[in-house]
Amino acid sequence: xxxxxxxxxxxxxxxxxxxxxxxxxxxxxxxxxxxxxxxxxxxxxxxxxxxxxxxxxxxxxxxxxxxxxxxxxxxxxxxxxxxxxxxxxxxxxxxxxxxxxxxxxxxxxxxxxxxxxxxxx
Amino acid sequence: xxxxxxxxxxxxxxxxxxxxxxxxxxxxxxxxxxxxxxxxxxxxxxxxxxxxxxxxxxxxxxxxxxxxxxxxxxxxxxxxxxxxxxxxxxxxxxxxxxxxxxxxxxxxxxxxxxxxxxxxxxxxxxxxxxxxxxxxxxxxxxxxxxxxxxxxxxxxxxxxxxxxxxxxxxxxxxxxxxxxxxxxxxxxxxxxxxxxxxxxxxxxxxxxxxxxxxxxxxxxxxxxxxxxxxxxxxxxxxxxxxxxxxxxxxxxxxxxxxxxxxxxxxxxxxxxxxxxxxxxxxxxxxxxxxxxxxxxxxxxxxxxxxxxxxxxxxxxxxxxxxxxxxxxxxxxxxxxxxxxxxxxxxxxxxxxxxxxxxxxxxxxxxxxxxxxxxxxxxxxxxxxxxxxxxxxxxxxxxxxxxxxxxxxxxxxxxxxxxxxxxxxxxxxxxxxxxxxxxxxxxxxxxxxxxxxxxxxxxxxxxxxxxxxxxxxxxxxxxxxxxxxxxxxxxxxxxxxxxxxxxxxxxxxxxxxxxxxxxxxxxxxxxxxxxxxxxxxxxxxxxxxxxxxxxxxxxxxxxxxxxxxxxxxxxxxxxxxxxxxxxxxxxxxxxxxxxxxxxxxxxxxxxxxxxxxxxxxxxxxxxxxxxxxxxxxxxxxxxxxxxxxxxxxxxxxxxxxxxxxxxxxxxxxxxxxxxxxxxxxxxxxxxxxxxxxxxxxxxxxxxxxxxxxxxxxxxxxxxxxxxxxxxxxxxxxxxxxxxxxxxxxxxxxxxxxxxxxxxxxxxxxxxxxxxxxxxxxxxxxxxxxxxxxxxxxxxxxxxxxxxxxxxxxxxxxxxxxxxxxxxxxxxxxxxxxxxxxxxxxxxxxxxxxxxxxxxxx
Numbered sequence: 001x002x003x004x005x006x007x008x009x010x011x012x013x014x015x016x017x018x019x020x021x022x023x024x025x026x027x028x029x030x031x032x033x034x035x036x037x038x039x040x041x042x043x044x045x046x047x048x049x050x051x052x053x054x055x056x057x058x059x060x061x062x063x064x065x066x067x068x069x070x071x072x073x074x075x076x077x078x079x080x081x082x083x084x085x086x087x088x089x090x091x092x093x094x095x096x097x098x099x100x101x102x103x104x105x106x107x108x109x110x111x112x113x114x115x116x117x118x119x120x121x
Numbered sequence: 122x123x124x125x126x127x128x129x130x131x132x133x134x135x136x137x138x139x140x141x142x143x144x145x146x147x148x149x150x151x152x153x154x155x156x157x158x159x160x161x162x163x164x165x166x167x168x169x170x171x172x173x174x175x176x177x178x179x180x181x182x183x184x185x186x187x188x189x190x191x192x193x194x195x196x197x198x199x200x201x202x203x204x205x206x207x208x209x210x211x212x213x214x215x216x217x218x219x220x221x222x223x224x225x226x227x228x229x230x231x232x233x234x235x236x237x238x239x240x241x242x243x244x245x246x247x248x249x250x251x252x253x254x255x256x257x258x259x260x261x262x263x264x265x266x267x268x269x270x271x272x273x274x275x276x277x278x279x280x281x282x283x284x285x286x287x288x289x290x291x292x293x294x295x296x297x298x299x300x301x302x303x304x305x306x307x308x309x310x311x312x313x314x315x316x317x318x319x320x321x322x323x324x325x326x327x328x329x330x331x332x333x334x335x336x337x338x339x340x341x342x343x344x345x346x347x348x349x350x351x352x353x354x355x356x357x358x359x360x361x362x363x364x365x366x367x368x369x370x371x372x373x374x375x376x377x378x379x380x381x382x383x384x385x386x387x388x389x390x391x392x393x394x395x396x397x398x399x400x401x402x403x404x405x406x407x408x409x410x411x412x413x414x415x416x417x418x419x420x421x422x423x424x425x426x427x428x429x430x431x432x433x434x435x436x437x438x439x440x441x442x443x444x445x446x447x448x449x450x451x452x453x454x455x456x457x458x459x460x461x462x463x464x465x466x467x468x469x470x471x472x473x474x475x476x477x478x479x480x481x482x483x484x485x486x487x488x489x490x491x492x493x494x495x496x497x498x499x500x501x502x503x504x505x506x507x508x509x510x511x512x513x514x515x516x517x518x519x520x521x522x523x524x525x526x527x528x529x530x531x532x533x534x535x536x537x538x539x540x541x542x543x544x545x546x547x548x549x550x551x552x553x554x555x556x557x558x559x560x561x562x563x564x565x566x567x568x569x570x571x572x573x574x575x576x577x578x579x580x581x582x583x584x585x586x587x588x589x590x591x592x593x594x595x596x597x598x599x600x601x602x603x604x605x606x607x608x609x610x611x612x613x614x615x616x617x618x619x620x621x622x623x624x625x626x627x628x629x630x631x632x633x634x635x636x637x638x639x640x641x642x643x644x645x646x647x648x649x650x651x652x653x654x655x656x657x658x659x660x661x662x663x664x665x666x667x668x669x670x671x672x673x674x675x676x677x678x679x680x681x682x683x684x685x686x687x688x689x690x691x692x693x694x695x696x697x698x699x700x701x702x703x704x705x706x707x708x709x710x711x712x713x714x715x716x717x718x719x720x721x722x723x724x725x726x727x728x729x730x731x732x733x734x735x736x737x738x739x740x741x742x743x744x745x746x747x748x749x750x751x752x753x754x755x756x757x758x759x760x761x762x763x764x765x766x767x768x769x770x771x772x773x774x775x776x777x778x779x780x781x782x783x784x785x786x787x788x789x790x791x792x793x794x795x796x797x798x799x800x801x802x803x804x805x806x807x808x809x810x811x812x813x814x815x816x817x818x819x820x821x822x823x824x825x826x827x828x829x830x831x832x833x834x835x836x837x838x839x840x841x842x843x844x845x846x847x848x849x850x851x852x853x854x855x856x857x858x859x860x861x862x863x864x865x866x867x868x869x870x871x872x873x874x875x876x877x878x879x880x881x882x883x884x885x886x887x888x889x890x891x892x893x894x895x896x897x898x899x900x901x902x903x904x905x906x907x908x909x910x911x912x913x914x915x916x917x918x919x920x921x922x923x924x925x926x927x928x929x930x931x932x933x934x935x936x937x938x939x940x941x942x943x944x945x946x947x948x949x950x951x952x953x954x955x956x957x958x959x960x961x962x963x964x965x966x967x968x969x970x971x972x973x974x975x976x977x
Contacts, residue, residue, distance in 0.1 A: 105354060107357065113211070
């Protein structure tokens with residue numbers, strides 16, 4: 001039986017296989033220079049930013065990972081899709097390729113990115 | 122260079138860390154070329170990479186840590202660690218900040234006036250000599266006067282060598298079994314289940330089963346919050362697999378329920394009725410594996426009608442004293458006992474539709490599906506916790522699904538080293554290292570051989586000491602005069618704190634008990650301490666954790682402890698040195714006999730550096746699981762003189778030499794040497810494949826019987842037959858009443874670790890969840906005139922607290938059910954939690970207190 005609740009994580013249609021090696025090298029040396037900022041809070045690199053609560057309350061419960069990649073993921077319109085959203089780092093994608101699929105182990109976004117505002121619970 | 126996902130993740134992890142340290146380019150190159158087990162070492166800018174392990178939950182995630190100028194600057198998941206494969210949860214990513222809270226304890230503290238206990242004041246700074254002399258004097262005086270009134274309470278968060286050393290001091294040095302640990306409140310029911318059934322503690326399977334099973338069944342386990350990386354791992358498999366299913370059995374819907382195919386919300390305590398109905402269904406429909414039962418299993422029944430441990434004298438009542446007794450049973454007797462557990466009966470007791478229980482029974486019985494049962498505190502913190510462990514194994518035994526890739530019951534552990542330190546080392550009042558029991562003569566002789574003690578020396582400790590609740594109950598009554606705790610915050614984590622913190626007139630013992638605390642931050646527990654020893658935490662010293670899959674991992678020292686904080690082992694040794702001054706073991710100096718190999722008592726210092734000290738302790742400890750290293754122990758293990766019942770099979774838990782763990786980061790025991798390389802065992806008792814592929818080939822060949830049905834040989838059980846023990850449904854200790862109409866359950870949240878003493882000092886985690894909340898059903902709240910965010914008073918027969926109520930759906934409570942985490946020491950929720958315990962494991966039932974709720 002095919003699982004019916006597999007989310008559509010393929011946020012880009014084209015996988016450029018020949019770029020894999022080059023991208024991996026890039027992944028080692030060209031991580032985003034700018035630090036993530038949410039709710040005017042700046043995070044050190046490597047530390048997952050919390051979700052700003054003012055416009056994220058209840059999104060995880062109602063939409064799950066689809067609600068996250070719908071803005072923070074990649075498609076032909078941009079990376080991130082929503083220009084005001086924080087970009088999902090490349091290391092969250094299979095082989096670091098944001099043209100491809102989100103790494104399945106990283107689909108539980110809430111486990112690293114909880115809400116940061118107590119008034120939202 | 123082949124680009125694999127592991128390479129990429131590791132490269133990225135190191136790159137991020139280097140970027141944070143201001144050396145992105147160099148770090149990236151080092152990361153790209155780093156291979157398994159090769160530390161990146163120091164870079165040109167002075168940043169150094171270390172191998173570490175997360176110090177929070179029992180998953181045991183490996184981390185890569187970067188330090189510069191004596192400070193940790195970055196933490197990332199270690200893709201070389203087999204347990205987490207590079208993943209972390211939010212707590213893991215913020216690990217570095219837990220070291221740098223502004224109020225780290227940096228000097229010893231002494232309380233001169235016991236009446237100031239329970240307040241913010243009363244502690245003054247002292248020198249190490251003054252504090253050590255005071256503690257040693259109090260301990261030695263009480264030890265000489267009446268050693269039944271001393272107690273040591275340890276932790277599943279200590280590294281292995283620290284737990285090993287402190288246990289050795291207490292048991293062999295002071296000849297006292299009044300040592301227990303917080304794993305008693307966490308895993309003891311699982312431990313007793315393992316020991317009763319298999320004769321060995323720890324599961325047969327491994328985390329890799331999460332990648333292989335067709336069906337997952339969570340029994341009382343909110344993995345999405347309590348074991349987030351393991352939840353991600355099995356959800357990744359579920360989302361990516363064909364027809365992978367998840368059944369979630371729970372009393373309150375949680376985040377773990379969110380993606381389950383079937384959520385079965387059951388009445389508290391009725392899980393045993395459900396499990397027995399599954400067994401009965403399998404039996405009545407002839408769906409069991411007859412050959413597996415014939416070749417591998419022995420049937421038993423146990424003492425029933427146990428009552429509950431409300432009273433301090435419960436353990437000595439007829440039911441309490443006989444709680445762990447079992448008698449052989451026949452298959453026909455077993456079938457007869459299961460017969461009343463129809464689907465309809467279980468449904469009536471539990472509230473779960475009969476069709477759902479039947480569907481789950483069919484899932485277990487389907488020979489074409491691999492199935493994994495996962496459980497944690499909902500099963501263990503249960504007034505029949507050991508029984509419920511038995512019930513889950515019974516199901517797997519009936520269908521022969523155990524110890525096979527993707528197939529098996531798997532107990533999830535709570536703390537980073539509950540397995541490694543508490544269980545494997547033996548930090549319990551009835552245990553010695555490596556599963557050995559103080560009450561067993563052969564075990565005592567074996568321990569004496571390794572500890573170089575005269576034969577018969579440990580007979581003085583053949584009677585178990587006080588278990589945890591007993592210890593605190595006696596303390597509260599003034600019957601414990603010296604209590605030392607390390608790496609735990611008992612004044613927040615223990616149940617019935619109304620009693621144990623002296624908030625009732627008849628229980629003021631905390632004020633007269635001389636209390637010593639090894640700590641890193643001021644906590645509620647230090648408010649009750651007479652002396653506080655400031656100690657190193659996490660990667661301020663080298664250490665080892667053992668996680669829930671029989672998996673040992675090491676962490677390197679990455680930075681110094683602040684101020685005058687010491688390594689715990691130095692604290693224990695300096696106290697041992699003072700207390701054992703002039704004492705003899707046989708004709709030899711007691712301290713030198715026990716610790717002379719590592720500590721120079723004249724210099725008051727270790728003979729070697731920290732790594733070598735750890736290595737020496739590890740090599741002594743691993744002799745327990747490598748009897749060939751000690752001729753006397755080897756003879757006792759083999760029962761060479763025929764004095765005992767049979768061989769001990771101590772190699773069943775074989776550990777590798779210490780430095781192997783630094784080469785390979787982590788290994789799952791039993792670890793076997795094959796062609797000069799040490800390799801782990803993933804599926805214990807299973808010789809269906811090679812040792813190199815993770816099967817227990819060497820163990821079965823050396824200690825078991827190869828060629829048995831299913832390629833399984835349960836060689837640690839005396840007759841190689843694990844016990845299938847029928848356990849009946851008996852109701853919870855309390856039921857909701859007119860006075861206390863709500864079920865109350867407590868537990869953990871994703872963002873906070875246990876009592877919050879560390880995670881509440883990490884700004885991001887505190888911001889995420891700054892306050893303890895009680896989760897309620899919206900209709901219940903409305904009936905009581907309570908709005909989301911209102912302050913409420915929650916009362917039980919044990920005490921009352923004030924807390925903020927919420928109806929948010931993070932915990933989706935059915936009418937009559939409530940939940941609160943215990944991290945907020947301003948709330949101190951455990952003041953209202955019952956302290957009764959499972960009659961066999963002595964583990965507290967934290968899940969089924971009955972309460973009333975009023976608007977404050």
